[in-house]
Amino acid sequence: MFDEIVTELYQDVVALLTDFGPLGQHYIASMKGVILKINPNIKIIDISHNISSYSILEASYLIKATYKYFPEYTVFIIVVDPGVGSSREILAFETASNFFFVGPNNGIFFNLFNKTDIKECVIVTNENYFIKPVSNTFHGRDIMAPVGAHIVNGVPLRNFGEPFDPDNFIDYTILFEVLEDKKLINCTIQYIDSFGNGTTNIPLENETITGTSLKIKQGDTLKMTLNNQEYEGTYSSHFTKVPKGSFLFMKGSSGYLEIAINQGNAAEQIGFKLGDLITIILEK
Secondary structure, three states: OOOOOOOOOOOOEEEEEEOOOHHHHHHHHHHHHHHHHHOOOOEEEEEEOOOOOOOHHHHHHHHHHHHHHOOOOOEEEEEOOOOOOOOOOEEEEEEOOOOEEEEEOOOOOOOOOOHHHEEEEEEOOOHHHOOOOOOOOOHHHHHHHHHHHHHHOOOOHHHOOOEOOHHHOOOOOOOOEEEHHHOEEEEEEEEEOOOOOEEEEEEEEOOEEOOOOOEOOOOOEEEEEEOOEEEEEEEOOOHHHOOOOOEEEEEOOOOEEEEEEOOEOHHHHHOOOOOOEEEEEOOO
């Protein structure tokens, strides 16, 4: 069954991301058991199991923010799968940067990778690698976990199913619109952390909004509009650059513009939520 085994993988690491939450620890344990039964030497890392239920947006962001910090050949298994049991595809692919991903084709990968980023991609259909019987409601345990473990063991992707064109990743477009002449960006809140800081999808490189000529400098005044309300704050390198309780903007550790309140909860005080559409206005 396991023909053409390759031995070039450098790490035995599997990273898990799910929306199972605190009451789903037994689901996570089941997946880990399946993985370790196939290869007891695999190191399993939990990225998060507290993704907002069914949130493709949040799952995509957390993978984007973390995967590059793992060793090459890590296998990422993503089980945020509101379409479990339906005809949606399960994909397994390797990136040009030598990482493996296993997860549903439901939009999670659309904002992560384009075709040039993918070395090889297949639809997972070969039941020889599944746990039997396959549950209609737990493909994470019965399909994705064993496939991920077999990838670590060196099973080639082509053994799991037919090739899949990454151009056919399910579209999950999130608003990001730059109007350079107006110094205005329409964007999306793609993550809110436990402190209430909101991460937008505005990417920053040094002091420039990626792909534009717009610059944001330390000390600049920025404005945010949400539900016809306007909020003004300073662009700062860290929280204590502004007084306690002050609204601020900053470049977060993942490289995106964040909205925060120094020692306060911006999401609660302002009222923004995951997926909200907001407008950022730069100084003119």
